[in-house]
Amino acid sequence: MRVAIFDFDGTLYAEETFKLLMTHLKEHPIYNTKFNRFYRSIVPPYIANKLKLYPSSKMKERSMQLYLNAFEGLSKSEMDTYFDELTEMMQSDFNDEVISRLEKHRQENVHILLVSGAYTQFLQRVTEGLSFNKIIGTDIPYLHNKVDLQTSIRHINGIRKTELILQALEGKQIDWENSYAYGDSYSDLPVLELVGNPVAVKPEDKLRLLAKERDWEII
Template identity: 25%
Template sequence: MTLAIFDLDNTLLAGDSDHAWGEFLVDAELVDPESHRQQNDQFYQDYLNGELDVYRYQRFALSPIAGRDPEEVAAWRKAFMNSRIKPLYQRKADTLLASHRDRGHTLMIITATNRFVTGPIAEAMGIEHLLATEPEVVDSRYTGDIVGVPTYQDGKVVRLREWLEEHGESLEGAWFYSDSHNDLPLLKLVDNPVAVDPDPTLEQYARDQGWPVMSLRD
């Protein structure tokens, strides 16, 4: 099995689903607008800087749905998908995914964003395997906390190694596409690293290493 692994935000999507979730909550008046937007923007900047406290951020991102009725939360997520995520789909990303499917590769998304946000996105893209930060659910309700190792920076490598061991697979011949220097630990690990619309740090590193640099933006 050859793995084709994809980061999600600003790679397959033309934007950041995590940050978009916060914006959706603000625009739908489901949170305090001024405070939530300020914190959401600051967390996103921390991520771009490679300085995100992922545990603190996930508690922030999940707190609005903590303890709420599952049907209410599902309705919020459906509205979020329609209003915020669908406009971020990219035709060239679809073409790239199709090219790997045609070669018989096994597709996977690995993302620091939590599964509440990313599960429906992976499903819509037809990608069976998703490694994401896992929200804690008790009695069918989100607690606002996470469980296990978050899939952020080195955590992506940890979680992927666990998945490979569980499935009896290896990274031989694997591909990984990402836009972010936060993903350098995993990019360095695969045989075929590809920088996609990369941030300046990743672009410089990729060009120094002779890695492919590409764009999926239409």
Template identity: 25%
Template sequence: MTRIKFKNSAAFYDVDGTLIRINIVHAFAYYAARQASLADAARTWGTTAASLPLFWAADKISRKWFNELFYRLYEGMSEDRLVTLSEELFEDVIKPNIYPHAFDLIAESRRAGCRQVIISGALDFILKPLAEYLEVDDLIANRLEFHDGYATGKLEKPFVGGATKSEIMRRFARANDIDLTQSWAYSDSFSDFPMLAVVGRPTAVNPDFRLRAVARSYDWPVLHLD
């Protein structure tokens, strides 16, 4: 049987909850537990615990607001240390939590001729080892701002997440001659509805309750990668 090839198409993947079981909180916890001193680690954990109600409320209102608040926790961390520990983070935390069928999903769209693109609100240095391991073509992720080698707690523009993903995908498509009507997008979260709606072939993967309902109403495919 001849496999259909989709020229000038791409497959866009969210990461947290879609390709892996964990999220940005687990990554930060790994860094927080490996601060240079016990006092730094305790201070970081204390700040995180005190902020949990605010994070919960922010995530319910806006994924952009949540990420901006959450990444302030990285303020003062060394860029060298963050990048150096990213490989250990991948091996110890991320790699064991990749959904088993994530490989099959990526392999299938690669065989169909799609350009493989990760687009995620997680941080670029955290996702780089995963992108290399999965052999995707492009990585679009949030970037921390650094000053004199230390994180300011702010994100560089453009912010990646929620509604902004769709505009980033449009710009990427124009720059790379990608036809979005012939492209795929995969996500687990209702917050990524704009990302899914901008392509011709959206798919809900391990969907939350709201996305499952939307997928059912629009007759989108639903996949479970575990």
């Protein structure tokens, strides 16, 4: 079985998800009152990260945890509605070339995974109309169908992406040499190196240099 693994931010989606989520909260007619408190709470880890006192991976995880504070007590269906409001806008910024590759792999019966640090529920809503065999993201914890702030999220990034990909494919015979992976960041390297056909999508400089050195395809 061949697989095709797609990153989301900067790959399938041309922009950065968390910036859009921040704007959505700030301008939302119902939840905008929660924005100032959220924004104040992320300033300390953001500054610490810029001063190289706090790792980027921890800052991202902390920011996503703090973001959920605005939705304490909301049900899963209410969160679906909140994320649905972003679908049309986000899909207008999907990378057409990457969408074409995804559809080509689908027609060839390739097993397709979407892997991202974004909230899994968010990914499921904003990719409506696209077909994936598996979406791997950061799960929002719920307790009795309400957003549970007492349970910490487990942000999916770096080596965790690779671990969860292998876990999702456990027991399957994978033809890695003839499989594909798409990513835009140097942090996607562990996933790109899993396959025989890595594709760098509008890559950041460090990944672009490496892709050229290794003669990888660049979109």
